[in-house]
Amino acid sequence: MKIQFSRKRAMRAILATALALAMAAPVPMSSIAFAASTTQTETTDTETTQPSDTQAQPPQGQPPQGGPDGQPPMGPPPDGERPSGPPPDGSTPPGPPPDGQMGQPPQGAPNGAQGQDGQPPQGQPPQAGPGQQQAKSASEFDATRVVDAETETIDSGTFDATATDANAVLVRNGGTLTLTGATLSKTGDSSSADASNFSGQNAVFLAADSTALLENLTLTSDADGANVVFATGANAKVTAKNLTIHTKNNSSRGLDATYDGTIVAQDVDITTEGEHCAALATDRGEGTVTVTGAKIATSGAGSPNVYSTGAITLRQATGTATGSEIAVVEGKNSITLENVDLTGTKDHGVMLYQSFSGDAGVGEASFTAKDSTLRNDSDGPMFFVTNTQAVASLQNVALVQSGDTLVNVAAGRWGRTGANGGDFTLTAKDQTLTDDAYVTTLADAATGYTNITSNGHNIYYNADAADDLGGRTYALPGGGKLMPKA
DSSP states (O other): OEEEOOOSSOSEEEEESOOOEEOSSOOOOSOEEEEEEEOSOOGGGOOOOOOSSOSOOOOSSSOOOOOTTSOOOSSOOTTSOOOSSSOOOSSOOOSOOTTSSSSSSOOSSTTSTTOSSSOOOOSOOOOOOTTOOOOOOGGGOOEEEEEESSEEEEOSEEEEEOSTTOEEEEEETTOEEEEESEEEEEESOOSOHHIIIIIOTTOSEEEESOEEEEEEEEEEEESTTOOSEEEESTTOEEEEEEEEEEEOSSSOOSEEEETTEEEEEEEEEEEEOSSSOOSEEEOTTOEEEEEEEEEEEEOSTTOOSEEESSEEEEEEEEEEETTSOSEEEESSOEEEEEEEEEEEOSSOSEEEEOOOSSSSOSSEEEEEEEEEEEEEOSSSOSEEEESEEEEEEEEEEEEEESSSEEEEEEOOSSSOTTSOSEEEEEEEESOEEOSOEEOSEEEOSSGGGTTOOOTTOOEEEOTTTOGGGTTOOEEOTTSOEEEEOO
16 A cells, blocks of 8 residues: 655645554554655745854855856845855865764754754754865874784773874774773864764774774763764774763764774664764765664764664664654665664654765665654654655554654755755555544555555545545545545
């Protein structure tokens, strides 16, 4: 069964009250798919609000185009405000992350300043400006212990790094390290947001195009830009087991992979306190993080349990983000959850978006959850989609939330005005219909919609958009009805 939910004319598309999907006593269903899209601008439906901070705002609409003679166009940019910095040229912006601080691109109005109902995240798109430090390579980094193109085994020890930009332990140039029973710590802030976010400068442990086996470690950081376990480069692979991780300042994530680096971890306990400190993360150039067995607690703004600009898989885990969402996917990347119980508290449950910061490729964002519980303690929607194509798949998942909106597909502050809403398909299997649903169109392979078990609830459709339903009312198994919305 496939339910199409589509509003082409507006920037805002909300599946309100929607399907409350619960795990208790699931009623057999084939599958439910919602396809929601928003593609054009209509002022009366716009819920976009501008940030209240004082940083320069990005221009709305298309960047100014030069005239035939190569001269810039006359007059102001499209919204009357002159953009900060030079107009975009299509290259990756060298500026800071979207909120102007070290850390991930903005993760969904993390401090709640934008209010309720799935508002777009806070923070600025990156500004190209002078004075930005270029990211260094690992060959230029300093560390308390360096393994350089060698193979080493360290059975115990304490490795503290206090200097600015230094790692506690660094493996580089194809080196291999087995490290067990050790304690690693980091103080001293990073001097470059880009270097710490993308290349692992100032991280507690860094594997740069190298391999490492980590087991029975305690790792702490009390510095800005001090990620804990960092893998960068296509030849980087970190295998970890029994790690206890605690970060206290901003832009200091638990496990982080960039530029096709890989982390495979088991039985990790991760606590982060600062802003932009997702427990599991990937950043520029994508990466892969796979974790089985985790206890997660994040408390800073913009610090979800999971933030993906790559491919992150989490199994058998509990986690609570008291200052952010459950999870965030940016661009053509993915999050897969299985047997987890995760909670988010700010703005919405799961966010799927594209910021065009250069950290994530353009394409379809993907979120998958199975045999899990997702708890959205904010008043916003369970799923918020903006400026991207996105899909989500749920199987035997309990969705617990304070609000009454399942999906909000809305234009935000990213992308080109009029084309920055989103396209979203939600597929649900082995779920229970526990409330009325409001959709635009519905297509079902089963004759007479006999595979929808309604539990006495109704599905309302838009008669103007669903010509094939003919404005008629259909009885559903379980006592509910499929009927046009009055």
